[in-house]
Amino acid sequence: MPAGHVWAGQAGARLGSTMKNNATPLGPKADKLTVRRHNLSLVLRTVHDAGEVTRAGIATRVGLTRAAVSSLVEQLLEYGFVTESGKTSSGQAGRPGTVLEVARTGPAGLGVDINVDYVAVCVVDLSGTDRVRLVEHVDNRGVQPSQVLTRAARLAARALGSAAEQGLQPAGARVAVPGLVSGGTVRQAPNLGWKRVAVEGLFAQALSALRPARPALPVSSDNEANAAALAELWYGAGTEGVRSFLYVSGEIGIGGALVLNGELLRGAHGFAGEIGHVVVDPEGPLCRCGARGCLEQYAGQAALLEAAGIDTDTDVPGVAELRRRAQRGDGAALAVLEGAGRQLGVALSGAVNLFDPDAVMLGGVYRQLVQWLAPAVDRELARRVVSGLWSEDRSRLRAASPLGDAARGAAGVVVREVLADPAAYAERAGR
Amino acid sequence: MPAGHVWAGQAGARLGSTMKNNATPLGPKADKLTVRRHNLSLVLRTVHDAGEVTRAGIATRVGLTRAAVSSLVEQLLEYGFVTESGKTSSGQAGRPGTVLEVARTGPAGLGVDINVDYVAVCVVDLSGTDRVRLVEHVDNRGVQPSQVLTRAARLAARALGSAAEQGLQPAGARVAVPGLVSGGTVRQAPNLGWKRVAVEGLFAQALSALRPARPALPVSSDNEANAAALAELWYGAGTEGVRSFLYVSGEIGIGGALVLNGELLRGAHGFAGEIGHVVVDPEGPLCRCGARGCLEQYAGQAALLEAAGIDTDTDVPGVAELRRRAQRGDGAALAVLEGAGRQLGVALSGAVNLFDPDAVMLGGVYRQLVQWLAPAVDRELARRVVSGLWSEDRSRLRAASPLGDAARGAAGVVVREVLADPAAYAERAGR
Structure with a gap:
């Protein structure tokens, strides 16, 4: 719809706001089945x-009318997407109504986080609660990608077993990797040593081999920081109103x-957000990406x-x-953290000048080190962010939520796909 | 609509795409007047x-049905938003139809670009054509903001006179300033020496004083680079399909x-895009913003x-x-341009790693210098952009279109507001 695109930027925003985000019942021009599918999702x-x-x-x-809502709710109850809680609630008028909530069994999402020094898997239910969580600390560097993915698949199979015992049936798996991910392939993940790895295919194959009698689980993939940021948005700071970070x-x-206004910015090719490769010193040490003086050469864990x-x-300890x-x-440790904080602050101030977020969330190992990093980071932000907003308000730099990990974010994406089209899930599940 | 917001990021995008951008007729739940207003805009x-x-x-x-469209077109003809071109066109079936196009008289937008060394104004008609364009080269540094805005208002009044002679009636004026602009105020424009200037109020006052008998023109304001980028999107590279830059x-x-997917990213407070204050050297020369080593200290015109x-x-010459x-x-001039290109390339590679655009457009005075800047910029981008996309394709770095200036972009925003709600313009114009 190229004609429509033109309107997204400026003037269309006002009138368009009521139409956005799929939050309006579809009109009579769409065919009836499409309308019902859409409205099922809307109600869910x-x-x-x-x-x-x-x-x-x-x-x-x-x-929508009460009659229409009742009919849609009946179908959602039948599919097992919602349940009646047993409670009743009296509204402002009329009889008390039965309280509905999303089901804690049935549809779910499986998230897999493959990092350099661990693999984590998480199963999230329709409400967003993490119901299964398994982590294996292991050094994945120098190991064949197919071996790493087989390892991850074993952990995933165990998580699926635990999920099944709780009555959960994940609609799909999403694999997060610390690298450039697009079209089902990890283009490069320098710290894992991966180049052009067909991550979705390899993981799906490994998982199917471990579960020969089961239908294959659809597999998608994403960048790890993207998945963690979505978890922060959906389960962490985003729930407290931080919508741009x-x-x-x-x-x-x-x-x-x-994340801007509650949306992850993926960029034109899906490679946005690579702050680790912002230049701190053009003549600095060689980075695994091939360039010199990237931020991660100064403030990465290694x-x-x-x-x-x-x-x-033995990097986790x-x-x-x-x-x-x-x-x-x-003194030496404090100096190292102070220096890393300064470099991080310089790079972050550039990113804040470009992107103008409400907050910066420090995740991963920075969560454990934030009290020693934050003073230097704050100082650079206060000094260098041109709007001055960052000198007025030091609470803009925050530790990421412990609830916001990449595995949970990846699982959350799968759950949100179910919520966006419950009928598709029901059809696949043969309900 | 907080509930809806959650869906914009991920899963909602698929189903939501048909609903976005205000490009769908509204359903029966909206009241009739709202529907007609919306559909008038849709048809226009x-x-x-x-x-x-x-x-x-x-x-x-x-x-929509042909009958509904005909009724809406009648009203647009009556208001003077569209005209019948006199041509006919035979479609695939049925009688030949009269060809419609947007009017070249009536609604228009006035854009004003206040820079350090010039003031430019532009009147754009409903089709996006720039019908009046006036530029005054003048040094605005060290001059009181109210004086600069009075100067701009004089130029604007002349442009409005020429527009009136062509039968154009701008719906509003939009003033672009090279600084941080929000809520009708220039928070700071270091190179102009402005701090907390109520730009909209001062310009409106100055313009009203020059046109005492006329109704006051609504005035809005924006950052200059934002306005220029919108012009690039609407009248320049965007028309050739470059949607993220x-x-x-x-x-x-x-x-x-x-600009990402045809939308300008304004950031959480409207201050996004400040690449001039990305750090090139943390210990470098003091910048007018108060920090050290900002890019503009190495590659700005001064x-x-x-x-x-x-x-x-005498900076323009x-x-x-x-x-x-x-x-x-x-040799000295070439070395200066090579050095500036290198610094520009380092800062741009960071921005590209963060934002992953399809292209970088070099505008302003860089357009005249691009052939000497581009080799060094390209080299740094090829070396430092982690996706590798920028070493594969050197055509990603481009000179901005001469059609994409800030005054035209600012005027374009006003025009797009008319297109988004033609009934509001007609009511104000008393039609």
Whole structure:
């Protein structure tokens, strides 16, 4: 619809706002089945967002008749997407209504987070609650991608087993990787040593081999920081009203993602957010990406531990060791964190000048180090952000929520696909 | 509509796409007047986007009946928003139809661009054509904001006179300034020396004083690079399909704006795109913004001319002089441009890594210098953009279109507001 596109930028925003985000019942021009599919999703999402709501409450919110809402709710009950909680609620008028909520069994999402030093899987139910969570600490560097994905598939198969025991049937799996991901392929993940890896195909194959009798699970993929930022949006700071933020994830390297007005900015090719490769010093040390002086050479986990003289072969305890040293006031450790904070602050101030977010969330290993990094980061932001907003309000720099991990975000994407078209899930599940 | 917001990011995009951008007739739930207003805009925008189209063609595109379209077209003809071109067109079936196009008289927009070394005004008609264009070269530094705005209002009044002679009646004026603009105020424009200037009020007052007998023109305001980027989107590279780009405007300082999928990214507070204040060297020279080592200290017009030893008090001829020297192979001039290109390339590679655009457009004075800047910029982008896309395709770095200036973009915003709600314009104009 090229004609429509022109209107998104400026003037259309006002009139268009009521139409956006799929939150309006479709008109009579769409065919009846499309309308019903759309409205099924609308009602289900209304229950999801409200937490608890009556049929009358839904009718008021979405602007459909009570009869139409009742018929849609019947179908959602039959499919098992919503349940009656047993409670009743008396609204402003009329009889008390039965309270509805989304089902805690049935549809779910499986998220898989493959990082350099761990693999994590998470199963999230329709309400967004994480019902299964498994983490395996393991060094994935120098290991064949197919082996790493087989390892991840084994963990996923175990999680699917636990999910099944709880009556959950994931609609799909989404694999997050710290690298450039597009079209089902990891274009490159320098810290894993991956180049052009068909991550979706390899993972699906490995998982199918472990579950020969089951139907294959649809597999999608994403960048790890994107998935973590979505988790932050849906389950972390976003639930407190932070709708525009820069998410920076300290890992072996540094991942990043941009969320603006509740939407993840993926960029034209899906590669946005790579703050780890913003230049800090054009003549600096060579980065695994091939360029020189990238931020992650100064403030990534590997760089931090090396500067502090901590053995990087055992890197997860390494961060704990750096934290312990900082806690007992070790001057060298404090200097390393101060220096990394300064470089991080310089790069972040550029990103804030470009993107103008409400907040910067420090995730990954930075969560454990934030108290020593934050003063230097704050100082650079206050000094360098041209709007001055960042000198007025130091609470803009925040530790990421522990609830906002990449596996949960990836699982959340699968769940949201179910909520966006419950009929499609029901058809596939043969209901 | 907080419930709906959650859906914009991920899963909702698919189903939501048909609903976005205000391009669908409203359903029966909206009240009748709202529906008619909306559909009037829909039909008008369809004529605008098509250039020439019959009533039958409109009906096919928007999914309304021919009778409904005819009634809406009658009203648009009566209001003077569209005209019958006199041509007929035979479609695939039925009688030949009369060809409609947007009117070249009546509604228009006035754009005003206040820069450090010039003021420009532009009147754009409903079709997007610039019908009046006036530029005054003048040094606005060290001059009271109210004086600068009075100067701009005089130029605007002259442009409004010429517009009236052509039968054009601008619906409003939009003033673009190279600084941080929000809520009708220029928060700061360091290169103009402005701080907290109520630009809309001052300009409206000055213009009203010059046109005492006329009704006051509504005045809005924007950042200059934002306005130029919108002009690039609507009248320049955007018309050739470049929908995601970073716009960098070389002026006394450096302005910037981000367009993603045909939408300008304004950021959470309206301050996005400030690439001029991305850090190139944390310990570098002091910038007018108060920080050190900002890009504009290395690659802004003032920095370029100073490095080349060209008198910066006569800055517009200064750029022409730098260009002349480069053309005749002056080693010092070439070295200055090469160095600035390198710094620009380093900062741009960070922005590209963060934002992943399809293209970078070099605007402002960079348009005249692009052949000497581009090799170094390209080299840094090829080396530092982590996706590798920028080493594969050197055509991603482009000179901005000469059609894409800030005054025209600002005027275009006003025109698009008319197109988004023609009934509101007609009511104000007393039709």
